[in-house]
Amino acid sequence: MKKNSTLWDLVFYVAIPLVIWHMRDKIGLTDYMAMVISAGIGIVYGLYMFSKQKKLNVFGTFILADLIITMLITVFSGSAMNLLWNNVYYTYVLAGVYFVSILIKKPLMLYMALDLFAIDPERRARILPIFHTKKVKLLFVVFTLSIVMKEILSALLQGYLITQYGVNAYDKGILLKQGMNIAFMVITFILVMLIMKEAGKHMSEEEREKFFGS
Incomplete structure (x- = not known):
């Protein structure tokens, strides 16, 4: 199920947007409309995946809020260039949200993992x-901080691409973001293993199997 979900994520968040972007002239779409349609497809897919969860816990609420904000940014940006820059600014905002959760001693990744x-x-x-x-x-603080750093780096690199390539940074930004997500999976795996190992020290063998077993 997890593998299938990852595959569909790649289809809806990477493959379809890239196809629409590179076919936009042939099918009569402006740069902005190609971005709006691509984002719209991704948002609908995200809402569908969220509906399967049927939970408004911390993780679910965060995902739903992200989808709604992304939709509003897409609809109200008004132009391709504005949309690209607004996505950069929003990435900084996300980094700020994660960082504030550390400052108030409630690292978001702890509560998402709990869910x-x-x-x-x-x-x-x-x-x-x-x-x-x-x-x-x-460890959860380190996990959350690593996401802060990833979001900031992503925003910086996307901003650089926009200044260098203008609206043509769109497809490059998609590939950049996906590449960073794949690289971050290694960090995530290491941190999750360390968390499970440390948390397991406070559990009986039966509890470890119950909580972390398949």
């Missing part, structure tokens, strides 16, 4: 104190 690992209230009540132990929480 994924602890579906029912009983699990949540058991695992929340473990996630708040000193070493585990520190």
Whole structure:
């Protein structure tokens, strides 16, 4: 299921936008309309995936808010260049949200992970104190901070592409973002393994199997 989801993500967030962008002249689309249609398809797909979750937890709420804001940015930007720059600014805002969550000592990745690992209230009540132990929480802070750095780097690179290529930075930005996501998967894997290992120290063997087993 996870592999299928990743494949469809690539189709809707990378392949389809690139095809529409490179075919825009042949099918009579302006640069801006090609971007709007591509974003619209991605938003509809994102809403469909969200509807399958049927949960307004921290993770679900964050995803839904991101989809709504992306939709508003797309609709109200008014031009291709404005849309590109607004996406850069929004990336900085996302980095800021993650960073503020660290400052207020509620790293977002901790609560998103809690939603994924602890579906029912009983699990949540058991695992929340473990996630708040000193070493585990520190790892979640590092995890959240790494996302802050990724978002800032992404915004900087996308801004550079726009200044160099103008609206033609659109397809390059898609490939850049996807490449960074793939590279970040390695960091994510390492941090998740460290978190699971540290959290597992506070659990019995039966609990480790229950929470982290397949």
